[in-house]
Amino acid sequence: MAHSAASPAIAPSATPVTLPIRAILPWAVFFGVLMLVLLYFVGAEQGATSLMSGENVHEWLHDGRHLLGFPCH
Amino acid sequence: MNPVNSVTVRQLLVRGMLAGLAAGALALVVAYLLGESRVDAAIAFEESHAHEHGGAEPVSRALQSTAGLATGLLVYGVALGGIAALAYCFALGRIGRFGARPTAMLLSAAALVAVYVVPFLKYPANPPAVGDPDTIGERTTLYFLMMLLSVLLAIATVILGRRLAPRLGNWYATVAAGVFLVVTVGLAYALLPGINEVPEHFPAGLLWQFRLAALAIQLTLWTSFGLVFGHLAGRLLEPAQAAASAGRGSVGAGTAASV
Numbered sequence: 452m453a454h455s456a457a458s459p460a461i462a463p464s465a466t467p468v469t470l471p472i473r474a475i476l477p478w479a480v481f482f483g484v485l486m487l488v489l490l491y492f493v494g495a496e497q498g499a500t501s502l503m504s505g506e507n508v509h510e511w512l513h514d515g516r517h518l519l520g521f522p523c524h
Numbered sequence: 525m526n527p528v529n530s531v532t533v534r535q536l537l538v539r540g541m542l543a544g545l546a547a548g549a550l551a552l553v554v555a556y557l558l559g560e561s562r563v564d565a566a567i568a569f570e571e572s573h574a575h576e577h578g579g580a581e582p583v584s585r586a587l588q589s590t591a592g593l594a595t596g597l598l599v600y601g602v603a604l605g606g607i608a609a610l611a612y613c614f615a616l617g618r619i620g621r622f623g624a625r626p627t628a629m630l631l632s633a634a635a636l637v638a639v640y641v642v643p644f645l646k647y648p649a650n651p652p653a654v655g656d657p658d659t660i661g662e663r664t665t666l667y668f669l670m671m672l673l674s675v676l677l678a679i680a681t682v683i684l685g686r687r688l689a690p691r692l693g694n695w696y697a698t699v700a701a702g703v704f705l706v707v708t709v710g711l712a713y714a715l716l717p718g719i720n721e722v723p724e725h726f727p728a729g730l731l732w733q734f735r736l737a738a739l740a741i742q743l744t745l746w747t748s749f750g751l752v753f754g755h756l757a758g759r760l761l762e763p764a765q766a767a768a769s770a771g772r773g774s775v776g777a778g779t780a781a782s783v
Contacts, residue, residue: 468761469617474529478537479610489603493596499664510583513652515596518559520640520649520738522663 494521535760537609543753544605545598551745552597558737560589565730566651573653573723597741605749608635612757619682620694624761625754632750638678640742643670646713649738651731656721663719673712681705 494516496502497509509516509524516523567585583592612631622630647667655663685701692700722731 468529468532470529470533470613472614475533475610475613478530478533479613482537482606483610486603486606489599493600493603495664495668499661505582507582510581510588511592512596513583514560514563514588514593515555515600517563517649517651517734518555518593518738518741519596519600520644520667520742522647522650522655522660522667523652524655524657524660 494519498523532760533610533613536613536757537606539756539760540605540607540609540612540753541602542605543749543756544601544603544608546601546752547605547745547749548598548601550748551601551741552594554744555593555597555737555741556589558740559734560593562651562730562734562737563589565727566653566734569726569730570653573725601745601749604635604639604745605753608632608749609753611635612753615682616761619686624758628754628757629750632746632753634678634682635749636742636746638675639671640746641739642674642678642709643667644735644739644742646670646716647719648735650721651734654722654726654731659719659721666716666719670712670716674709677705677708677712680708 492508493512497506498516499522513523564585608631612628615631616624616627619627619630647663647670681701681704684704685697688697688700691697
């Protein structure tokens with residue numbers, strides 16, 4: 452094949468890219484925290500701890516919490 | 525720093541959240557079909573055994589079992605999809621010679637085990653009526669602690685396996701890392717306090733079926749996440765191979781030649 456001579460730079464590894472840690476870190480820190488906040492609201496808000504008063508969040512997410520394995524009440 | 529890499533991370537993150545949304549939607553179907561009848565049965569048991577139930581419910585059962593359940597599963601899917609995509613950025617090319625799609629599938633399997641199955645075996649999912657409201661704080665702390673430990677131990681296992689590989693070879697390095705994981709998780713199980721708050725006369729069959737349904741939800745979520753995210757990441761990172769494997773032989777060959 453004509454392109455086989457040009458390929459070896461990519462071909463030896465099955466992996467297309469390795470992303471440098473420095474490029475990942477800003478995204479990982481900012482979006483990682485954001486995603487964890489979302490998980491906290493689904494899994495624990497108005498259960499063990501409350502940032503908002505009342506129990507509407509808890510009641511709204513009641514079935515999801517039980518079925519996703521979070522301690523609910 | 526190469527800005528292309530940062531763009532790739534962003535593109536993978538967006539794809540992870542979309543794949544998580546799709547996986548959450550499929551898990552929602554499983555939760556609705558397999559889980560809701562068990563939640564209803566457990567609530568019926570709870571009400572028949574409660575001495576006094578305080579007044580009107582702020583959210584009706586009809587809303588809890590549909591819109592409420594959907595909110596929970598979709599947000600859970602998007603959030604874990606985003607986190608999994610970020611973990612994927614770290615794992616890509618660092619866990620061995622795996623392509624874009626196998627890496628996605630391996631990561632999903634690891635996430636299923638580390639985020640759900642390992643904590644579940646110590647602190648399994650409970651239906652309504654199981655669990656003392658007075659211990660919710662303690663149970664939540666222990667559950668999240670177990671989840672955090674499990675994820676950290678899984679990451680340590682992968683790093684250990686990679687470190688041992690040059691000395692022991694891939695097979696024995698993997699076995700040794702696996703033994704490390706089993707022993708450390710076993711120690712965590714042994715040292716953390718157990719919780720059993722199943723009320724007397726709660727139907728054992730119902731508890732078993734509820735927990736199986738909870739496992740089925742997670743299995744659906746992570747399997748579909750691995751497949752969808754792997755497909756999207758493969759198209760992004762290996763466009764030539766993706767085109768060729770999609771059966772468009774001539775187009776694929778042309779693209780490969782141009783690469």
